[in-house]
Amino acid sequence: MKFIPDKDILLFKSCLVNVEYPGIESSTSYIFDRIDVEYYVDERQSCCTGLGHYYDLFDQLSTTALAARNFQIAAETGHKNIAVMCATCYAILKKSANILNQNEEARNKVNKILDDSNLEKMEYNTYDMDPVKNIFHVAEIFFNKRDKISSLVKVDLSGFRVATHHACHYCKVHYNDTIEGVRDPNLIDSLAAAVGVETIGWYDHKRVTCGAGFRQRFTNKEVSLAVTAEKLHVLKENEVEILLHMCPNCQMQFDRYQPYIENKLETEFNIFHLNISQFIALALGADPYKVLGIQTHTVPIEPLLKRLKLPFNIVDQKENAKAEKSLKN
Amino acid sequence: MIGGGISGISASLSLARQGIKTCLIEEQPTIGGAMVKVGKLFSPEKLVEECAMCLLNPLVNEAVEHQNIGILTNTTLKSAERRSGNFNLLIESKPRMVIEDRCISCGSCAEVCPVEVKDSWNEGMTIRKAIYKPFAQAVPDVYTIDLENCKKCGKCQDVCRMNAIDLEMEGEIIPMTVGSVVIATGHKTFDMAKRPEYSYGRHEDIVTQMELARIMGVNGPTKGKLLKPSNNKVPERVVMVQCVGSRDEKPGGRKYCSKVCCMVAIKHANVIKQHYPDTDVIICYNDMRTPGMYEKYFKYAQSNGVRLIRGRPGEIAEKNGIFTVRLEDTLSKEPLEIETDLVVLSTAMEPSKGTIDVSGILDVGLTEELFVKEKHSKIKPVATEVEGIFVCGTAQGPKDITDSIVQANAAASKVSELINGGVELEPFVASIDPSKCKLCRKCIDVCKYKAAYIQDEVLTVDPISCTGCGACLWECNNDAIEIMGQTDEQIMAMITGMLKDKKPHENRIIAFLDSVGYVSADNIGINKIDVPNSIRIIKIPSMNRIMPKHVLHAFKMGADGIIMGEYPYNLMYSRTKEKIRGLKRELLKNNINPDRLVFYKVYIPYFRGLASKFNEFDGKIKCLEN
Numbered sequence: 019m020k021f022i023p024d025k026d027i028l029l030f031k032s033c034l035v036n037v038e039y040p041g042i043e044s045s046t047s048y049i050f051d052r053i054d055v056e057y058y059v060d061e062r063q064s065c066c067t068g069l070g071h072y073y074d075l076f077d078q079l080s081t082t083a084l085a086a087r088n089f090q091i092a093a094e095t096g097h098k099n100i101a102v103m104c105a106t107c108y109a110i111l112k113k114s115a116n117i118l119n120q121n122e123e124a125r126n127k128v129n130k131i132l133d134d135s136n137l138e139k140m141e142y143n144t145y146d147m148d149p150v151k152n153i154f155h156v157a158e159i160f161f162n163k164r165d166k167i168s169s170l171v172k173v174d175l176s177g178f179r180v181a182t183h184h185a186c187h188y189c190k191v192h193y194n195d196t197i198e199g200v201r202d203p204n205l206i207d208s209l210a211a212a213v214g215v216e217t218i219g220w221y222d223h224k225r226v227t228c229g230a231g232f233r234q235r236f237t238n239k240e241v242s243l244a245v246t247a248e249k250l251h252v253l254k255e256n257e258v259e260i261l262l263h264m265c266p267n268c269q270m271q272f273d274r275y276q277p278y279i280e281n282k283l284e285t286e287f288n289i290f291h292l293n294i295s296q297f298i299a300l301a302l303g304a305d306p307y308k309v310l311g312i313q314t315h316t317v318p319i320e321p322l323l324k325r326l327k328l329p330f331n332i333v334d335q336k337e338n339a340k341a342e343k344s345l346k347n
Numbered sequence: 348m349i350g351g352g353i354s355g356i357s358a359s360l361s362l363a364r365q366g367i368k369t370c371l372i373e374e375q376p377t378i379g380g381a382m383v384k385v386g387k388l389f390s391p392e393k394l395v396e397e398c399a400m401c402l403l404n405p406l407v408n409e410a411v412e413h414q415n416i417g418i419l420t421n422t423t424l425k426s427a428e429r430r431s432g433n434f435n436l437l438i439e440s441k442p443r444m445v446i447e448d449r450c451i452s453c454g455s456c457a458e459v460c461p462v463e464v465k466d467s468w469n470e471g472m473t474i475r476k477a478i479y480k481p482f483a484q485a486v487p488d489v490y491t492i493d494l495e496n497c498k499k500c501g502k503c504q505d506v507c508r509m510n511a512i513d514l515e516m517e518g519e520i521i522p523m524t525v526g527s528v529v530i531a532t533g534h535k536t537f538d539m540a541k542r543p544e545y546s547y548g549r550h551e552d553i554v555t556q557m558e559l560a561r562i563m564g565v566n567g568p569t570k571g572k573l574l575k576p577s578n579n580k581v582p583e584r585v586v587m588v589q590c591v592g593s594r595d596e597k598p599g600g601r602k603y604c605s606k607v608c609c610m611v612a613i614k615h616a617n618v619i620k621q622h623y624p625d626t627d628v629i630i631c632y633n634d635m636r637t638p639g640m641y642e643k644y645f646k647y648a649q650s651n652g653v654r655l656i657r658g659r660p661g662e663i664a665e666k667n668g669i670f671t672v673r674l675e676d677t678l679s680k681e682p683l684e685i686e687t688d689l690v691v692l693s694t695a696m697e698p699s700k701g702t703i704d705v706s707g708i709l710d711v712g713l714t715e716e717l718f719v720k721e722k723h724s725k726i727k728p729v730a731t732e733v734e735g736i737f738v739c740g741t742a743q744g745p746k747d748i749t750d751s752i753v754q755a756n757a758a759a760s761k762v763s764e765l766i767n768g769g770v771e772l773e774p775f776v777a778s779i780d781p782s783k784c785k786l787c788r789k790c791i792d793v794c795k796y797k798a799a800y801i802q803d804e805v806l807t808v809d810p811i812s813c814t815g816c817g818a819c820l821w822e823c824n825n826d827a828i829e830i831m832g833q834t835d836e837q838i839m840a841m842i843t844g845m846l847k848d849k850k851p852h853e854n855r856i857i858a859f860l861d862s863v864g865y866v867s868a869d870n871i872g873i874n875k876i877d878v879p880n881s882i883r884i885i886k887i888p889s890m891n892r893i894m895p896k897h898v899l900h901a902f903k904m905g906a907d908g909i910i911m912g913e914y915p916y917n918l919m920y921s922r923t924k925e926k927i928r929g930l931k932r933e934l935l936k937n938n939i940n941p942d943r944l945v946f947y948k949v950y951i952p953y954f955r956g957l958a959s960k961f962n963e964f965d966g967k968i969k970c971l972e973n
Contacts, residue, residue, distance in 0.1 A: 193598060200598050202543040220543045222664040 020156060020195065022162035025139035029096040029156070030088075032057050032104035033065050034266035038274075041102050041311020042266060046156050052302060052330040053163040058097045059267045061087050068106035070266075070320055072232035078117070085114030088145040090140040094213035098147070101156045103295065105185030105265035108155050111186035112192045113204070115149035118142050150195055155188055157205050157264050157294055158197055165210035171213050171304035173326060180217045182206040183249075183272070185265035186227050199224070206294050208260050217262075223252045228268035235271065246271055247279045250287045259291045260322070262297055269293055274316045290322050291315070306332075348373065349424055349705050350531035350957060352353035352380020353403065353748055354593065354740025354755040356410050358529050363415035370523065370931055371410065371440055372422040376491040377481045378410070380401060380533055381741075382748060384468065386564035389614040391515070391644040396618055398855035400484060407486050420487060423603055423701075425520065427528070427709050432811050434769070436523045439563055442516035445478070449511035452488045454478060454882065456503035456512065465495045472576060478503050478512075482523040482566060487585035499734040503607065508623070527735045528709060530719055532701040534741035537592030537694040541599045541756065544662045545591065546670075551576040553663065553690040556587075557610050563618055573623055575689055577668070582689035584627040586621060586672050587612045589662050592695030594633060603697045603716060605745040606692035607821075609636045613645055616653040629654045629685060641887070656683070659943055663690055677917040696745035702830045710797060711736055718744045734812040735796050737761050770838040774832045775888050776816030777808045783827035788820035790828060793947075796919040806938035816919050817892030821926070838887070838897055845883040846904040854881040854968055857901050857907040858961070859893055863949050864915035878958050881907070889913065890923045890946070895933040902939050910970040912957060940971060 020070055029050070035042045050057050063082050069078040088111075092098050116123050125142060127138040128326035132140050141207045147153070159165060187195050198205040203225065207217045229245030231238070245249045250272070253261060263269040292300070296310045305329075312319035320332050348355045348362075351373030359369045371378065384405050387396040412415050421441040428435050440538065453950035464913055477497040478492050490510075492503075503510045530584040536557060539547035546555050549845040552575045554562070565571035575582050589612060593605040595937040609632070616628045632655060638643040649655070672685040698717045706713050711731040722730040729737045739758040740751040775800070777790075785808045791799045791806075798812035806827075815830045829835070842857060854877070862866055865886045871878060887893065890913045901909055913923055923946075931941035947960045 195600070201541070222662070225544065225662075 019197065019343075022056065022148060022158050023099045024159065024163060025099075026097050027055060027057040027099045027101050027159065028092040029057045030066075030100050030102045030107055031063055032102065032107055032266060033069065034106075035103050035254045038270055039266050039293065039311060041309065041314060042269075042293045042295050043258040044295065044309050045295035045304060045313060047161065048105055048299045048304050049167070049295060049302065051338060053160075053166040055159060055163065057101065058095055060091050060095060060097075062091055064228065066102075066104075066107040066110045068104070068110045071110060072106070073235075079131075081110060081271040082117050082124060083131045084296070085111055086128045086132065086142040087137065089115070089118075089141055089142065090321055093146060099145070100147075101150050101153065101154050101159050103156050103293075104123050104156065104267065105187035105268060108153065108185075109187035109191040111153050115153060118147065119144050126203075133327070138282060140253055147155070149192070155264065156240070157188075157209060158336065160209055160212075160294070160298065161197065161205060164209065166208075167212045167298060167302070168214070169309055171301050173301050173328065175213060175215050175297070175301050175326075177325070178259045178322070179257055179323065180210055180260045180262060180304065181213050181218055181253055181256065182210065182224075182262045183228065183264075183268055184225070185268055186262070188264060189225070206264055209294050210262060213298055217302075218256055218258060218328070221256050221258075223249050228265075230267050230271040230273040232267075243275060243279055243282075246275060247283060250276065250279065250289065253289055254285075254287050258289055259298070260292060262293060263293050276317055289317070290319055291317055292319070336339060348529050348531060348678065348702065350377030350380070350533055350740070350742065351418065351420070351749075351842040352531060352533045353382040353406075353749045354742075355380070355531035356403075356406050357752045357755035358531060358739055358759040360410055360761075361411045361756050362762060363410075364726060365759070365763050365767065366415065366554050368415050368417075370419065370525070371416045372419070372424065373420045374423050375481075376420050376443065377485040377487070378418060378420060379407060379486065381557075382673055383484075384470075384564070384670070385425075385481065385560045385887065387560075387614060387784045388748060389610055389617075389641075389644055391610075391640040394644060396614060396649045405483055407484075411486055418487070419521075424708055425706055427718050428802065429733075429735075429809060430524075430802065432526070432809065434525050434735065436528070438521050438523060440519045440521065441494070442518045443489070443510060444494070444497070444514055444516050445490050446511045446516075447489050447511055448488055449509040450489040451509055451511075453491065453508070454480070454490070455506045455508070459502045459506045461500065462498055465494065466508070469568050470555070471559045472561060473556060482601070488967070490587060491958070492831055507621055515588070517751075524598065524893070529703070529758050529762060530705055530709070530711070530721060530731070530736065530738045531758075531945060532705050532742040533699050533739045534702070534745065535699045537601070537697055539591075540692065542591060542692075545588065545660070546663045546665060548664045550670070552582075552688060553692065555692050555694050556608065556615065559615055559691050560611075560635065563610050563615065571617060581623055582626055582687075584629065584685075584687040584690060584717065585616075586670075586687040587616065587628070587691045587693060588633040588663075589630065589693045590698075591692045593693075595695075600895055601697065601716065605693075605696040606636070606711055606741060607696065607745060607747045610641055610644070610747065612691070612693050613637070613648045613653070617644075617648050617651055618733050620638045620651040620653060624652070627654065628652075629687075629858070631656050631658055631660050631672065631685075631829065633657070636883055656685075658683070661950070662670075662916060664840060679963060695774045695865070696730065696741060698742070706737055709736055711734065711738075714744075716744075718742065729754060729761055734796070734809065736764060741954075749810070752813050770811055772810050773815065773888075776810045776813040776832050777817075777828050779806050779808060780827045780829070781805055781823045783828075785825055787824070787825075789822035793818050793922070794824045798913055814888060816889035816972070817887075817894075818889070818919050818922050820878060820894060821891065833888065833892060835896070839900055840853055840887075841885050842897065842906075844903045845885065849905045854879075854907045854965065854972065855883060855905065856881045856910060856961075856968060858882050858884045858908050858912065859887050859918075860884055861889055861914060861951065862910045863951055864912035864957065865956040866951050867912070867949050867957045870951070871958045874954065876892075876958045878961045881965050882910075882961050889917070889919060891919055891926060893926075893930070895930060898899060898930050898933065898944065899937060899939075902934075902937075907972065908943045908945075908964060910945050910947060910961065911963050912947045913950045914950065914961075943971065944970065 067076040067081040193200045234242045348371040362369045425437040425439045457476040460476035465471040466473045466475035468481040561567040658674040737758040741752040927946045934941045
């Protein structure tokens with residue numbers, strides 16, 4: 019088992035998290051603050067380019083150069099361990115670190131770019147960033163502290179039927195570094211267990227992609243959503259109520275498109291989609307709106323909360339929407 | 348002989364026939380290993396399947412009756428130590444609870460035993476009692492009580508007419524001194540819990556090849572009928588999945604090819620096709636590996652209508668009792684879903700726990716994959732790193748019965764060489780001065796020949812294992828080690844002699860060569876190739892023997908350069924490179940140009956290379972002089 023740090027951590031901001039589900043970041047901070055993880059968020063940090071890279075908009079050199087800059091920001095602030103909330107950031111940063119460490123030509127080009135941009139102070143030297151020892155998914159940081167998490171649980175979520183969706187770019191790209199199983203991924207299952215929830219474990223298509231495939235969602239929408247639908251069908255057969263995610267892109271694919279697919283196929287799945295950070299934060303008693311940020315979800319989380327009978331002020335989004343509509347009219 | 352499978356039995360018989368007393372120890376209550384379970388054996392030349400038990404049973408009987416063979420079942424190796432070429436072993440026999448001499452194997456005890464457990468001999472597909480005999484022809488032909496499950500109710504004792512059951516029986520520790528040990532501890536198969544995507548364990552009708560062998564064995568759960576475990580119906584289709592765990596570079600996989608699975612799958616496919624021609628058989632393969640005569644048997648399977656699809660299934664899903672095997676047909680590059688009602692997984696062969704445990708006890712090296720490592724896989728097969736310990740069968744790596752028997756005979760022959768032929772030893776071995784030795788163990792750690800060991804608080808060197816390489820001398824801070832016949836005085840004297848009567852302006856270069864380098868230098872002479880007059884050759888067992896004091900002495904006595912030549916594929920070579928760097932640092936400290944010492948890899952056929960290296964170095968030394 020690899021060493022997982024609990025300090026000197028740069029919590030790496032993610033564009034999809036910030037734009038689509040900002041509650042993932044606030045939930046992560048909420049948990050980190052309570053399990054004694056020392057971390058830092060840096061405003062100067064840029065995007066990993068992942069989305070653009072996989073859309074063929076950013077080439078590998080630009081991606082690597084931006085990674086080098088982000089690595090130096092991490093080092094400069096004394097937070098050399100990077101923890102990501104998005105599986106795309108995870109794979110992109112690891113690949114970039116490998117290139118910077120192993121490919122001298124690429125490293126020289128990147129250093130020249132930094133030089134030309136008056137960032138000579140940020141020059142990258144071999145192994146400034148170790149992709150195995152310094153780059154993690156936040157789920158791994160949680161896993162390392164799962165006993166602490168267990169001791170803080172306030173809300174019993176064990177009444178739900180829960181399944182997990184492990185991100186491809188965490189499990190399948192740098193698989194030698196993946197913890198808790200590659201073929202049989204169980205990282206999120208173990209974290210759910212830490213908050214007292216036994217997941218359904220293995221199910222058919224457990225390892226299958228969410229279907230997003232970056233631009234595939236737009237250019238090959240039918241194939242993309244057919245994959246998502248296939249997985250949703252299996253989850254429905256297994257009577258799953260909550261699907262847990264570790265990547266905002268997967269979460270988008272399921273949460274944003276589930277109603278669309280339901281409409282198309284004239285069926286109902288009624289599956290809630292939560293990031294593992296949101297799920298743990300909820301178990302720890304975090305506010306569903308201020309911390310989990312469920313107001314940004316497409317599949318409303320309120321019915322889930324109602325079943326929990328929490329003391330929160332639950333907003334009925336449908337009523338809200340109606341009210342907004344009537345205001346506009 | 349550790350392990351009573353086909354390898355251990357074959358090697359024991361060979362040794363016994365040569366007059367060597369052999370003790371065969373087996374962990375299980377019966378000997379025979381995996382071979383008794385497989386039912387049929389493929390016979391590629393004859394294109395038939397032969398009865399495994401019919402071939403094995405005569406060998407087992409001969410082993411039982413042979414006066415030179417003692418068989419101990421329920422027995423494991425507990426500890427081992429080497430003593431001047433011999434091994435002192437402690438072996439432990441678990442109590443059988445049944446007195447062997449009295450049991451007549453009538454089976455009344457099993458009839459009354461109330462405890463029912465899964466029968467591992469039938470891969471858990473049938474039930475046996477806590478007092479049992481694994482199978483009808485089991486050797487020894489007696490019942491055994493499975494201590495893990497026995498409730499000691501005493502019902503068996505009441506019913507036994509022979510008074511053969513002793514529930515108070517105790518285990519036994521037996522000391523034994525032997526001249527040689529053969530490891531024949533076999534293999535296990537891949538743990539299917541690591542492959543949840545194949546749904547093994549969730550559905551009864553997804554089985555391994557070994558389970559299929561039991562199902563089709565006439566002494567198996569269905570008396571030889573191919574019936575699905577879930578409903579006792581003949582399957583309409585059988586899909587076999589090859590390389591389950593083998594040839595797999597992902598975490599948890601085995602990178603090697605398990606070698607036997609292609610032939611095992613074809614064998615079972617042929618048997619199915621003969622008896623159930625209407626059952627469709629599909630083998631999903633990556634490459635069919637059927638070298639030599641096996642190819643004929645493969646073609647025979649194809650002519651029997653066995654279908655082949657190239658591709659490694661990704662998942663096996665179940666819906667309403669029908670399995671869907673998902674894969675990519677890598678020839679047509681199309682994704683494919685095959686529906687079937689029986690799936691057979693060809694699981695990888697892995698080292699058994701016994702193999703790993705026994706190797707630890709005997710201190711023999713293991714490969715990266717934890718099979719027993721051979722001293723040199725090409726030129727020294729079946730020899731382990733420890734002199735006198737040999738390996739055969741699947742303990743050494745995946746192989747079929749044919750190869751296991753061949754290897755068992757090779758191991759027996761090596762044991763026989765050692766025991767009947769005696770040993771000739773080179774005089775150049777390390778000797779220890781116990782008054783100086785502080786038992787720091789540094790020499791033990793450095794020796795890859797595993798020649799040094801501590802016995803009764805005294806460091807001892809096994810003269811059979813030691814090559815006199817001298818690596819331990821570097822490690823010893825107490826000057827407690829000498830190489831007999833190559834003492835420091837002798838080496839110093841040779842150096843002094845080689846540099847005697849050196850004339851002014853004459854250059855002299857000392858060449859330290861190992862045995863390969865020395866033969867190479869001989870070849871230079873025989874082939875009349877010019878070498879500079881400056882070269883003076885000293886033969887040593889290994890470059891590890893040359894220490895800073897020797898090198899400094901040579902330069903002090905007037906040497907102008909030192910060239911060291913060694914064959915690189917010896918066990919201690921990794922240390923050699925380190926040593927050369929150390930020697931160069933010493934020279935620098937003593938204000939001698941480190942370029943005056945060079946190292947060169949030597950090979951017997953490449954003597955011209957050595958000659959040109961001599962010339963090149965001589966030229967370099969001349970330049971340094973000027």
